Amino acid sequence: MARSHWGEIKDPVHGYVYITEEEKEIIDSFPVQRLRRLRQLAGAEYVYPGANHTRFEHSVGVMYLAGRVTENPNISEHLSHEEAQMVKIAALLHDVGHGPFSHVFEHLLIKELDKTHEDITSWIIQKGELKDILCKAGYKPEDVGRLAVGTLHKPKKTFLDQIISSAVDVDKLDFIVRDTYHTGAEYGYIDVFRLIHALDILNGNLAVDLGALSALESLIIARIESFKSIYFHRVGRAAQIMLAIAMEKANEELGLTQFKTPEEYLAMDDYTVWTMLKNCKKSSGIIADLERRRLLKCAYERTFYEKDAMVSNIFSRETYRNQLQTDIAKEAHVETEAVIIDVPTVPSVPYHHSVLMESMEIPVFFKTQGDKKIPQRLSDISKIFETLKGFINILRIYTDEENREKVSSAASKILGKIPSATKISY
Template identity: 70%
Template sequence: MLPPLTIVDKGDERMVDEYWGEIKDPVHGYIYITEAEKEIIDSYPFQRLRRIRQLAGSEYVYPGANHTRFEHSLGVMYLAGRVVENRNISRVIGRDEAEMVRIAALLHDVGHGPFSHVFEHVLIKRLNKTHEDMTSWLIRESELRDIISDMGYDVETIAKLAVGKLAGGKIFLNQIISSAVDVDKLDFVVRDTYHTGAEYGFVDVFRLIQTFDVFDGNLAVDLGAISTLEAFIMARMESFKSIYFHRVGRAAQIMLAMALEEADEEIGLTGFKTPEEYLAMDDYVVWSLLKECEKSRAIIGNLERRRMLKCAYEQVFYVRDKTVTNIFSAEEFRNQIRDRIAKRANIDPDKIVIDVPTVPSVPYYHSILMEPMEIPVICRSHDGRKELKRLSEISGIFDVLRGFVNILRVYTDEENRKIVSRAAMDVLGGIPSSAKISF
């Protein structure tokens, strides 16, 4: 839990308006909100996030993983507030910019569909849209537009900043919300480990935030916090391995995605035309629709009885081999592998799923200095001058961890698990892997 918020006073100008009240959060303690933030929180688009689970599918592994996008968004706003109150940041932005960052952080996930990233899979496949696209759309076109406009803020600015794509001189404002070490990740790492109980290391979020600085227009971390930064990176990697990529959690997500795809044509999940139609969908509404839909009813029935797809084969790749690249980038190539496994196992290809979850790589927006997942670190020369270095130049741990961790799994039903396992070993056993991790 972070210490109480101290409001920075810039002469006669305070960085944040008077606070309206507070919300008690199990992770960060008391989160203080302004009257303007309360109006956004009380809006329908934001209240809907109470009905969008943060980790849909993970509750089949971790019973406590029933937290929602609502509290996560509050936490991201809180951490964004801590960043803009940092003395290094507050000296280069004004009060209005500080409040815009808080509001943008509050709304950064408002575009998530039911079951969060599971629905996003269908959005991308059917409409080539991400939840970030939906976030900007809802800010521009829903009741949020009038709320933000009445506050005196530019709607387009908030719509772009909320997804880390605001053009202009102060690129570090985007990086507060979307980068390799942003307030979104700082919150979800500590929040998701808290609610799952899968805590694999302490991350001193406040220490990291206190060392944020701006150098050449980029958000950077001071060298003095290098060990804290490494702890955060390791905790994030462990979270992917033990929570987000857990084989049973992924099985539940795959089944949900299959149900959504099967039902889409019948109930029109991706046929929405207005913000109101999109906002009408949440976890509860869509689950009920999936139960009633003939094409998805059986899948939902299996989920309700915890009759999960079974993992028949698993391999972890740390290498950049051409074959591996093809598997993880081309659906057509994965389908070919699925068909080869099905032929060898003598079963229908529809009974096999090739799953390739990968750790997402979020680059520093508009930074020519940074490669994906790199983090700028401020060092000081012998004469006291500030210098910017890549974290990989300083941290051996980061240099090892920054590569993609690609996991390939083959799922099928319980009945075919053994024959699919043998077939997958025959087809995939020769692909190079530098390590095998079981989790």
């Protein structure tokens, strides 16, 4: 297919995004158009009314930024024209595997099918409608499907995966700026294009020139602040937890994880599943509460800075959290399911992988006068990273309004009272 210019999409974050005929055909496919019916931040609208943007505009933005990366002379000299175009297409398709309510559906996929949305993304790209479109355009769907989730692993070209999935990838460069724009919770200016211009290849990997250190530090600070104030906001999380519980209660009756084909999976979006949950007796009560903003209440919150065994277990082991839930419920004399333990590492937390599960060590280098690249350890150059890591060890205990005081007292007795210096006013 000729890669001729088709037109442009006006994006509120990046301005005009020019697309080709080939890209338009992929954009107009059902899997990509479905992203218009998946909100980027399901639950956040209960805190930030403007946070009703979708995965569609995010995906277009990621495609645009991927194109800007491949135009960087440091990168383009290592790419063929076909590879550069495939990176853009993979970036466009990187989120097609998200389920209804995006990350909230993730816990159901993992619990029932031992799958993530990345697994579903590759499956959807390699089967059905997208497979036919990609083959017609001269791509191998298997390669695009792997690259879209950062697992192409092309020999001597690891950086291809890292453009889409790494500590400084185009996905994060878009969603941090886009999410702060739509929520209004902006945390300083992030010079996205300075970072893109500073990208280079170091030993086959994507790396950042330390000339852009201030831009890199701004990005990391924005990631952490956005995580605390948007993705792990106590009220937004209350709504997300309620959606997750509703889907879990209704799954057996509704068969949300019983899909066999990409088409069956893609039939589910925020609209269709909300209606299904509303009409299902097992989940209708929760949806009724969400419709009236009767949300779960945070009875206890604590940020841990120490790195002891108890803290490690709370954040990494579900069995430990289940025991803690049982102990608090017993102490409070409430039903076990009335106590909900929430930590940043659970699958339903938006972007928990991107902030918590990856190495914070980003490849960086400086150039000598002779243009030789000298690798550096970022933690040796910038102490800001180690300082910020502690801010994400947040534990919350949720319950309903009726049991809030009892659960708060029980949690304080078992976990210790919160020092007044660490209390946050909401």
